[in-house]
Amino acid sequence: MTCMSLRHAALGLLAQQPGSGYDLLRRFETTLGNVWPASQSQLYTELNRLARDGLIEVSAIGGRGRKEYAVLPPGRQELRAWLASPAEPEERSELLLKVFLLDQLAPADARAQLRWISADAEATLQRLAAIDAEGDWDESDAYERLALEFGLRYARMKAEWAAWAVEQLDLS
Amino acid sequence: MTCMSLRHAALGLLAQQPGSGYDLLRRFETTLGNVWPASQSQLYTELNRLARDGLIEVSAIGGRGRKEYAVLPPGRQELRAWLASPAEPEERSELLLKVFLLDQLAPADARAQLRWISADAEATLQRLAAIDAEGDWDESDAYERLALEFGLRYARMKAEWAAWAVEQLDLS
DNA sequence: GGGACCATGTAAGTTGTTACATGATTAG
DNA sequence: CTAATCATGTAACAACTTACATGGTCCC
Numbered sequence A, B: 001m002t003c004m005s006l007r008h009a010a011l012g013l014l015a016q017q018p019g020s021g022y023d024l025l026r027r028f029e030t031t032l033g034n035v036w037p038a039s040q041s042q043l044y045t046e047l048n049r050l051a052r053d054g055l056i057e058v059s060a061i062g063g064r065g066r067k068e069y070a071v072l073p074p075g076r077q078e079l080r081a082w083l084a085s086p087a088e089p090e091e092r093s094e095l096l097l098k099v100f101l102l103d104q105l106a107p108a109d110a111r112a113q114l115r116w117i118s119a120d121a122e123a124t125l126q127r128l129a130a131i132d133a134e135g136d137w138d139e140s141d142a143y144e145r146l147a148l149e150f151g152l153r154y155a156r157m158k159a160e161w162a163a164w165a166v167e168q169l170d171l172s
Numbered sequence C: 001g002g003g004a005c006c007a008t009g010t011a012a013g014t015t016g017t018t019a020c021a022t023g024a025t026t027a028g
Numbered sequence D: 001c002t003a004a005t006c007a008t009g010t011a012a013c014a015a016c017t018t019a020c021a022t023g024g025t026c027c028c
Helices: A005-016 A021-030 A040-052 A073-084 A094-104 A107-134 A139-171 B005-016 B021-030 B040-052 B073-084 B094-104 B107-134 B139-171
Strands: A056-061 A067-071 B056-061 B067-071
Touching: A005 A021, A005 A040, A005 A067, A005 A073, A005 B094, A021 A040, A021 A067, A040 A056, A040 A067, A067 A073, A073 B094, A073 B107, A094 A107, A094 B005, A094 B073, A094 B139, A107 A139, A107 B073, A139 B094, A139 B139, B005 B021, B005 B040, B005 B067, B005 B073, B021 B040, B021 B067, B040 B056, B040 B067, B067 B073, B094 B107, B107 B139
Parallel strands: none
Antiparallel strands: A056 A067, B056 B067
16 A cells, blocks of 8 residues: 555545535645645546545536536545544655765865755745735634644755755865 | 656765665665665666666676676766756655645544654654764765754754644644 | 637656565575 | 575556647637
8 A cells, every 4th residue: 555645635625625626726736736736637537536436426517527526425534544644754855865965076066055955945935934924814724824834944944954064064 | 857866866876886786775775765765676677777878887797696886977977967956845745735634634633643743753853863873973974964964953843843733723 | 709718538658666586695 | 405695687556747639618
């Protein structure tokens, strides 16, 4: 059994609010996709699979072939089980892979890469802070805000670490 | 052009020190695999591809069919170019995906998940701190230590965030 | 009628996983 | 001699991407 997170992402969005593949795609693009991107092709395929497996059903048919999906009880159960199960630690980080191998670069180039990481993190920080400030939040967005705060703290940590790392290299 | 990071990971390890697929596998298991896991099957396949593409070559043949690989100049160039290029921000986080969808769980269960995340981060923190303390580091491990420090800071951030998140939920 | 947008799907290719399959050498 | 370890490879499958393909509806 592998991960199948897209399946759960789709299930979760439908559990929050029924909709068509097209609707879900919009929601991925605006919010969820920031933490779990999905391509159009993959999403439509997965919706058909979820329906085939009896976790969701076509609850309404609209114009232009629109199929609105709704979660069925087995789907809700599957979603809850997945949500309550321990989240596995993430493993792959291209950033850290580069850091591990940075000794293959001239020191000046390695420093440049670290400075770039720092600048990128600062930019992310600004971007998320803007979203935080201007967003019109209500109580239903509580968990979304937790995720945003995670992003803020992560960007801050990354920027601080990169600055520290450059300093370390300067010492030696 | 997609990512091909395993290719660069293998290239990087060979650039640090030539070796066989079996050797590399050991090094993935002990160090590099912490930031970029590779399966045996994938690694051997990739080494053959790297050789076919002229980025590495079989530099020696040992007993039991052992093939020692070494990086060729085009491989070194490719590696340096990749290392100096900006690291793309990582996108997928199963953890944050769960956080986004946590509203589908009873509040008590959501809190339990967050507490589990916190406990897991604390455990990681302990584990990495132990590695940091007992490791016998020399100057050649400078970048490895930067990566370790990143892991420490990240685990700390995660634990603090999760504790804060539980608090937030308790307030509402 | 034509452009923007709504709406769904398939095909080919890449990356990665697990499982299978095989054989050589070394140490007890 | 036999178990552990060294050593490499293939096949089947899952997840994901990009590109292709098609058609309906709304609004100007």
